[in-house]
């Protein structure tokens with residue numbers, strides 16, 4: 312008992328005003344974080360409001376359906392035509408193409424890293440992949456424009472190297488490290504005990520991978536794919552540089568195209584503020600926003616469905 | 626103990642020692658994780674229709690030892706194994722032996738229940754599917770049979786298509802046992818099967834083990850002395866990678882030959 316008291320005595324008593332200071336500090340932090348949290352919410356709401364406000368005027372001139380499904384995008388002609396179907400189609404083509412590249416490559420390399428690579432290989436490769444994922448998109452765009460486009464043009468005897476195909480390939484290569492990195496994380500979160508259980512009943516490696524590990528990592532892998540896809544759809548710089556820029560409905564993968572993002576980026580500078588063209592570009596942005604929003608909702612729904620299936624949470 | 630039971634026991638012992646079949650024979654086992662030796666010169670026989678308990682302090686190599694039997698040690702990189710392990714006289718460590726085949730014949734239940742994130746039915750049919758069985762009716766029959774054997778059928782028969790992860794810990798462990806039984810193994814390895822279970826579930830698993838003993842050779846690793854005494858016929862005591870003593874469970878608990886065994890067993894219970 313005595314000893315205990317003596318020990319307690321060792322701790323310096325706090326000066327009374329220090330207690331106060333700690334309380335004030337705590338309150339300060341609380342406020343700071345509340346403000347920060349609300350700030351991001353306010354920014355989001357602000358962006359949505361601005362998008363709607365600037366986009367709506369165009370729908371007084373053009374009907375929404377005509378705007379979306381109109382085949383001609385001649386915003387600077389007289390009279391102008393505001394049909395963004397070629398742009399939407401370009402975005403879809405390029406994104407789907409990019410998916411076809413980045414999903415097999417990204418998921419495949421994640422499986423390699425997780426299942427086949429030795430510890431040493433993984434220790435080198437995983438950080439490398441993460442570095443690749445953080446390279447600015449303009450570098451990929453530059454690579455696509457200067458290296459890939461001429462190469463493909465020669466190889467496939469194309470009239471122009473800058474086309475939907477090149478854009479898909481560049482975007483796909485760009486999104487691969489992101490997909491790989493996230494998918495690999497998901498795979499490595501699969502508990503070792505699942506694999507052991509599978510091997511213990513006589514499954515081989517391939518069966519274990521396909522029937523146990525991949526399904527268990529399913530939500531993570533689909534998140535990886537959807538994030539990769541969002542990156543492809545929302546990507547601006549790269550497509551601006553390599554997609555070719557023609558706002559006509561593409562007839563083949565080797566036609567130059569103008570996806571929605573590059574239309575906005577390329578034309579915003581020329582469109583006089585408050586003009587129809589200006590509002591039309593905002594409307595494109597709004598539609599793009601809605602598309603990615605739907606994507607995210609789907610991603611969330613998928614991962615929740617998986618979680619329920621796994622019995623992790625409601 | 627009265628004379629009658631003694632005689633009974635004597636006769637039993639006599640019968641057993643004649644018809645005892647060595648199911649698994651581990652010979653001169655040395656095992657290394659990298660350079661660190663985890664098992665030293667181990668010789669041990671597992672008998673058919675008997676429960677063999679492995680006891681010993683944490684880190685003494687119990688899990689390492691029984692994981693050799695179904696070649697699970699091969700999943701850990703950088704290990705070295707010398708010595709022989711025979712299953713029915715056949716060397717299972719040979720290069721031309723398919724580990725999957727061995728793992729079908731020697732099933733394993735792990736310390737923590739580890740059902741797959743699938744439904745109850747799929748958890749059990751999994752082992753059949755990966756072994757190339759496609760006949761739906763056959764699979765269904767085997768699933769039901771295994772669940773019944775694992776004493777889980779009554780609790781889950783109405784929800785075979787619910788996620789296995791929604792079962793309680795004890796039910797999950799019995800599901801893992803059923804998953805094991807579905808591929809009709811000859812030997813069952815239990816690595817601390819009750820470590821994460823409550824007393825009631827533990828008792829159920831122990832009863833199950835005694836029941837399963839009729840058809841299988843069983844090895845159980847346990848930290849619970851009473852459990853070893855309750856369920857096992859033979860007990861091996863491991864210490865720092867060595868098999869200190871191996872004998873009939875009774876002898877180990879009543880009259881251990883080695884001082885270390887006695888210290889361990891008595892130390893546990895004060």
Ligand SMILES: Nc1ncnc2c1ncn2[C@@H]1O[C@H](COP(=O)(O)OP(=O)(O)OP(=O)(O)O)[C@@H](O)[C@H]1O
Nearest residue numbers: 658663681682683684685686687688689690701848
């Ligand atoms: N994967 C591994 N890599 C390296 N060393 C390991 C590995 N697994 C176990 N060991 C070591 O081998 C020794 C024996 O471990 P093992 O898991 O077999 O002990 P155990 O008797 O099962 O212990 P417990 O009762 O705690 O489960 C320990 O010293 C442990 O650190």
Ligand SMILES: [Mg+2]
Nearest residue numbers: 687688689816
């Ligand atoms: Mg262990």
